[in-house]
Amino acid sequence: MLVKITSNVPYLKGIDGDHKVDGNLSVEELLISLGVTWDEDALVLINGKFSHGDEKLEDQDHIQLLVPIAGG
Amino acid sequence: MKIYRIDMKNLTVKEDQIEKYKNLGGRALTSQVVHDEVPGHAHPLGPYNKLVFANGLLTGSGASSADRYSIGAKSPLTGGIKESNAGGISGLKLGRLGIRGLIFEGIREDFQIIHISKNGFKFDDATPILGKDLSEAAEWLREEYGKHVAVWLIGVAGEQKMNLAGIAGQDKEGHPTRYNGRGGLGAVAGSKGIKAIVLDDEGVDKSQPKDKQRFREAMKQYHTWLMETPGTAKVFPELGTSALVRTTNTLGALPTRNFSTGSFELYENISGETLRETLLERGGEGSPTHACMPGCIIRCSNVYADKAGKRVTSPLEYENIGLLGSNLGIGDLDDIAEINRLCNEFGVDTIETGGALGVLMSQNVISYGDVQGVIEALNDMKEGKPLGRIVGSGAEVVGKIYGAYRVPTAKGQTMPAYDPRGIKGLGVTYATSPMGADHTAGQTIRAQVDHHSPKDQVKTSLGAQQSAPIFDYAGLCFFSAGAIQGRWDIIADLISAYTGQEISGEFLKDMGKNILNTEHSFNKMAGFTKADDRLPEYFYHEMNEASKTVFDVPQEELESIGVEGNAR
C-alpha cells in the first residue's frame, strides 16, 4: 500500500512523498523506520487528525509532519 | 548583586535590604515585590504601583540564551499582576553593573533619563527625546552617553500612558527592538516619568561564576543539548518562530480576520519558509538568522530587509505575522514588516496593536487588508489623535467603544497568535493564567496531544504554566525548553555554580509553582474571581471553520487551576 508523507520540518524534507508500506505498521513505527524521533522531531497528523502513534496504516493514508516549536 | 529602590517623585535612590528578595531573580523577584508591596486595589498609573526590573539568575553568566530579564507591575491593561520578559543586551549590562533589580516607586509629571554607571545613579531631563521615534531616541542616547551603553526606553505610546505601551530594550547591534511588550508596562513607566534608563558599564569587569569549574561543566552539558536538539539546532536558526505559520494554519489556529477563523488563504505568502527565501534572495542587511544577545546558540531572530536589501525592522516574529498579518487580512511580508517597524518606533506591543486593529476592522472602521488605513491609525496614535487614542487603549476598549461582540481577549489582554479553539491547551492558559491571554505563560502547542480535543488540556496547560516561570526566574529564553526537556538538575547546577546559592532541580520546580501561586494571590487581592477565568463568549459557541471546533474544555476543570483553584 501507499502512504503519503508531507513534511514541513526543514531537515526532514527528504521523506516527503509516497512510501510503499508493507503490512501491519503503525504511524510511529513507519516514522521511526524513516529516522524520525517520535515526539521530538515533529507534531504528527494522520489524515488531518492528531496521531497517537499507534494507528495502523492503511492504503492512501496521509501523514503530515508539522514543525514542533513553541512560538514567539 | 544589588537591588536598588528609585523614588521617582523625589529622584532619590537607596539600596534595598530586604532579605527575602536577595536570592530571587527575574519573574520571581518582580512578582514577589508586586505581591508584597503593591496594594491589590492600587491604580496602575498611580503612586502605589511599582515598576520592577529584574535580571534572571543566569543573566550575564555567559550561558547561551540566558541574558533575559523581567519587568513587572500591576497592569493597566488587565488590572492584574504583570510580568513581561525580553532578551537583548540591556539585562546583561545591568548585571555587569552588579545590579539584580531596580524597583521604581512614586510618580511624576515630567520625564527623566536615569543614567546608571559604576559611579552611581544620575537623573537627566528627557525633553530632547520626547515625542521621537525610538530609533532616533536610542541614537541620541548613544551619542550623548557613549556608544557602549545599553538602554531601556519607552516611546510616544508610553509617554501618553496608553494601555498597549511596551518597554523597549536593545539588541546586540544597538537597535531598541527587544520588547517587554505586554500588559501596558510602558504606560506604568510613563506614569513614573521614566523615559529611558541608560546602562553604562564602562570600566566594569565581566562577572565571573562563583565556581568556575562546575559552571563550565554544567554549561557544556546544556550547550550540547542545544546543539543536539533538532528544534534548537536546526529549526529555529533556519526559520525562526515564523516556522509556526504553516503549523498553526494546518491546525486551524492561525488567527485570521479578528480571530473569526483559523486559516488564512494567503498563509504561504507570510510563512517562515517564504520569509527565509525572501531574505536570502534580497541579501544586504537582512538575515533569516540573528541572535538577539551575544552567544545565543539558538538564534531564532531575524533582520527584515526591503527589496533594496536595507534593514526595515527586527525581528519579524510569528506573533507579529499572525496579529499584524493574517489577523488583519494582510498577506504581504513587506506590509507586515512596515507595520511592525512603526510599532517598534512608537513603542507599542505588536500583539495588542494587532488585536485592537482587528476589532476595529471587524466594525468596518478600517477594512481588512487596508494597509494604508492601519498606517494612518498608527500615526494617529503617535500624534494622540482620537482614533489613535482608541487603538492605543487596546482591543477590549476598542470593542466597548464600537459595540463589538467578538473581542479576542482574556482578562483584557489580546490573545497571541493561536486561536484557542484550534489549540485548546492555549485556550486554558489564556483563561487561567494570572497574566491574561499570553502564550509565554504556558505554551502547549509543542505537545503531541490532540489539540482539538478538550481532553487533557487542563493538565497540559497547568504543567506548562508551572514550568514557564522557571525560565523567567533563571533568565533563560523559553526557546531552550525543547533542549532542556525538564532536566532541571543541570540548570540548577548552572545557577548554583554561577551564583554560589546551592539549589536543586526540585527547588526549581517548586519555584515555578510558587511564583504562579504568588501571582494568583495578587490577582485575588485585586478582585479577580473565577468569573475572570473564561474566554470571550463567542469562542464557546461559534465554530472556527478551519478547525471545525468550538472551545469546549469544561469550565469546572479549568477553574481548578484558575485564581480560586490556585490562590487558596
Ligand code: SF4
Ligand atoms: S532564541 Fe531567539 S529570543 Fe531566545 S535568546 Fe536566542 S535569539 Fe533571543
